[in-house]
Amino acid sequence: MDQDLPVSAPARPATSPGSVPGDESARGRVHAVIVTYGREPERAAALPLLRDWLRGAAGAAAPPLAEVLVWDNSPTAECPAQQAGLVYRHDPSNGGTRAAYASAAARASACGADWVLFLDQDTEPPADFPERIGRALRDAAGRGVPPAALVPRVVHDARLVSPARITASGAVRPAPLPEAGTRGAGAPTAISSGALLRTDVLTAILPAPADFWLDYLDHWLFRSLHERGCTIAPIDCELRHSLSVASGEPLSPARFANVLRAERAFVGRPGPVTELAYRLRLAVRALRWSRRAPELSRLAWRAALGARP
Structure with a gap:
């Protein structure tokens, strides 16, 4: 309460x-x-x-x-x-x-x-x-x-x-x-x-x-x-x-998923050029975390492919 x-x-x-x-x-x-x-x-x-x-x-x-x-x-x-x-x-x-x-x-x-x-x-x-x-x-x-x-x-x-x-x-x-x-x-x-x-x-x-x-x-x-x-x-x-x-340090998977969902809501459904730019940013993020935080990398790849993280 x-x-x-x-x-x-x-x-x-x-x-x-x-x-x-x-x-x-x-x-x-x-x-x-x-x-x-x-x-x-x-x-x-x-x-x-x-x-x-x-x-x-x-x-x-x-x-x-x-x-x-x-x-x-x-x-x-x-x-x-x-x-x-x-x-x-x-x-x-x-x-x-x-x-x-x-x-x-x-x-x-x-x-x-x-x-x-x-x-x-x-x-x-x-x-x-x-x-x-x-x-x-x-x-x-x-x-x-x-x-x-x-x-x-x-x-x-x-x-x-x-x-x-x-x-x-x-x-x-x-x-x-x-x-x-x-x-x-x-x-x-x-x-x-x-x-x-x-x-x-x-x-x-x-x-x-x-x-x-x-x-x-x-x-x-x-x-x-x-x-x-x-x-x-x-x-x-x-x-x-x-x-x-x-900070450069990995977030928890739950927090990172929330960031991705909020970011998707903020970007909305823009035109094709902006959407491509957004998904490329997600792909770069996925590559950056691929070794240090594989679970975060998977979440970013899912978002880059259009799935809900």
């Missing part, structure tokens, strides 16, 4: 009496969600920073943090130490990031937060991350139409992995965000961990399809923004993140 342990402190109102909705967008009240699995939530890399932020100890430039939702997909509940503004939710059915993000969007709307910040358990933000978010929000507020998302640079083993561009065949290539009013090859995308999405936009595009309960959810989110003509703005900072699919 789901376990929801809220704190006693009520959410603060989104705006002061007599204010115009959205006139705090330069400050941008934030709701943060941190998703854990198989790890005590207290050991999540970003949680100490979020605790300080809740206490108002994140620096003068940081926007207000309305609430932190700790979403635990582990089989067994491990409730973190309670704190005003911190809510723990245990989901033993493991609804993945899809369930966590849906809950975060609903809670952000309920407490009047303008933005939702996504974080994974192994994402390491810098100590001044809240203040850098605040500066990005102020910069964005001066551009007129607010962006739908703010994204930092994310590195895995000192290698840039986000932001990126994703092609119709699902190939992800790290790349800087496009300049306003320009377009490049492929849609801009990003790792969701460390990113902020506007609550109203996120609420409008959710729920995500069930295929993206864990993998490719971030790419689905950013493609949805791209299809709606939304803009994405940068946060001038760098986060360290452990990206399992980029």
